Amino acid sequence: MNKFLLLFLLCTPMIYGQTVLEPDSSGVVKSNDSLVVSQALKKDTIVPFKRFKAEGVSAVVGEHIILDSDIDKAYVEMKSQGMSVEDVSRCQLMGKLMEDKLYAHQAKQDSIMVADAEINGMIDQQLQYMVSELGSEEKVAAYYRKDNIADLRRELFEANKNIKLASLMQQKVIEKVEITPEEVRTFFFSIPEDERPVFSAEIEIAQIVVEPEVTQEAKDEVIAKLYAMRADIIDNDASFSTKAVLYSKDPGSASKGGLYEGVKRDSPWAKEFKDQAFSLLEGEVSEPFETEFGYHILYVEKIRGQEVDVRHILLFPEVSQKSIDEAHKRMDDIRAEIEAGEITFAEAAQKYSDDKETRNNGGRLVNPVTFDTKFDLTKMDPTLSAKVYNLEEGEVSKVFTDRDRTGKSSLKILTVTKRFEEHTADYTKDYERIKELALREKQIKVINKWQNEKIKSTYISINEDYQDCDFAGDWVK
Structure with missing residues (x-):
């Protein structure tokens, strides 16, 4: 099974989590479709990217060139993600x-x-994410050894386009691959018992969220601040960008003057935000408006067809200590009611939780990676794992304070609704997961067949240093 999983890794587009990788000579980087800067690039942990001298062309595939340095970079990229390269x-x-x-x-x-x-x-x-992590466009360009942000943008364009094309091509190759129950059964029972996969311990989690009440007085105060900023910008020609840097609470845009480029009507922004962005003329500043994230004023910097570049300032009302104390007491009462058996956790979530996404589902959390309700204890977010790791099934955590990316606080309690201990794969209990493995194996066979057919009809040249490699495909002609 380990060989199978390694083969699948090597036969599919490599995924490096949340990392922007420096493109190679042909403008192709190894990552997924939504490249972002790794957490390792935070301002206080920046490690300069090590450059490698291109010692020559290692291979040519069609119009794409692979340099010796590209392979060196691949090693660096794997190490930066905590992946072992010892056996690669x-x-x-x-x-x-x-x-x-x-x-x-x-x-x-x-x-x-x-x-x-x-x-x-x-x-x-x-x-946008790079700037939020490194502080400015100039720092981002410098980090990637580019003279300016325009050069980086051009290189990223080619890299992203090739990645997207490769992803679509692979999807096309395997889109019609299906697997039958009999094929799943044959796949599983062909694996010797002592070699069957071991599935990690998993848990299902539910939450109840209580948000401290924001008083009308606090809301009015924020709105008044935004009106004052707007008046200063309009009447005194004050800089919107400077005010955003100084006062905006949006970590994704404050450092670059509140700027968001290329906002579209169908983009996943709050409706109120898009309504303002597409109702103003260039140079106009909106009146204060509210979204689920807080209160804003918005400035339209540039209209480009169906896209607009905007700047915004985000503020949210201060929560009084009185409101925090009242929310804590409310949460203590909810927890006590659950502990006394007067109400189930799921019923309490539906009745009391302020979290719209989970309350109607009994508070159950969805794994953002797999989109199901199970969390692998070895892979889940460390902060969340620390809260639930020692909880028994059905046990309720203590009340704790949680903060979102804007700094907004809420009170939470968690429970483990079900635990799945580490175990060797069982055909009946783990059928869906076994089915996924069987389907992957079948997809690999289809991919290998497709690759070998296309290799024959594609110009390929491999440096003599790699002529003796035992490649999975028929690369050496």
Whole structure:
């Protein structure tokens, strides 16, 4: 099974979590469609990217070139993600890079199209996150050894486009692959008992959230502040950008003057935000308005067809200590009611929780990675794991304070609704997970067949240093 999983890793587009990787010579990086800067790039933990001298061309696949330095970079990228490279050879990485290039090359041959607007939207999100982490566009450009942000944007455009093309090409190859129950059964029972996969311990979690009440007085105070800023901008020609840097509570845009570029009507912004963005003329400043995130004023900097560049200032009302104390007492009462058996946790969540996303589902949390309700204890968020790791099934945690990305506080209690201990795969209990593994194996076979067919019809040249590699595909002609 370990060999199978390694093979699947090497035969699919490599995923590096939340990391922006420096493109190689052909403008292709190894990552997923939504590249963002790694947490390792935070201002206080920046580690300069180590550059490698390109010693020559290692391979050519279609119009794509792979340099020796690209393989070195791949090692660095894997290490930066905490992945072990001890058993990963240069031959394996070369094979992976060539497969990625083949996907991108064949996507163009098959006329798979990606709209420039889609790629630009992805780049905007990447750069916004980079700036929020590093502080300014100049610092981002310097970090990636670019003269300016425009050069980085151009390189990211080619990288993102090739990644998207490769992803679409692979999806096309396997989109019709299906698996029958009999194939799942055959797959599972063909694995010797002592080699069957071991599934990690998992848990299902539910929560109840109580938000301290925000008084009308606090709301009015914030609105008054925003009106004062607006008046200063309009009447005294004060800088909107400077005020955003000084006062906005939006960590994603404050450092760059509240700027968000390329806002679209169908983008996932709050409705109220988009209504303001598309109702104003260039240079106009909105009156204060409310979204689920807080209170804003918005300035339209540039209208570009169906997209607008805007700046905004976000504030949210201060919560009084009295409101916090009242919320804590309310949560203590809810917890006591559950502990006394007067109400179930699920019923209490539905009745009392202020979290709209979970309260109607008994407070159950959804894993943002797998989109089901199970969390692998070895992979879940460390902060969440610390709260539930020692809880018994049905036990309720103590009341604790949680803060979202804007700094807004709420009170929470958690419970473990079900525990699944680490165990060797069981055909009946773990059928869905076994089915996924069986489907992956079948997809790999389809991919390998497709690759070998396309290799025959694609120009491929491999440096003699890699001629003796035992590649998964028939790369050496």
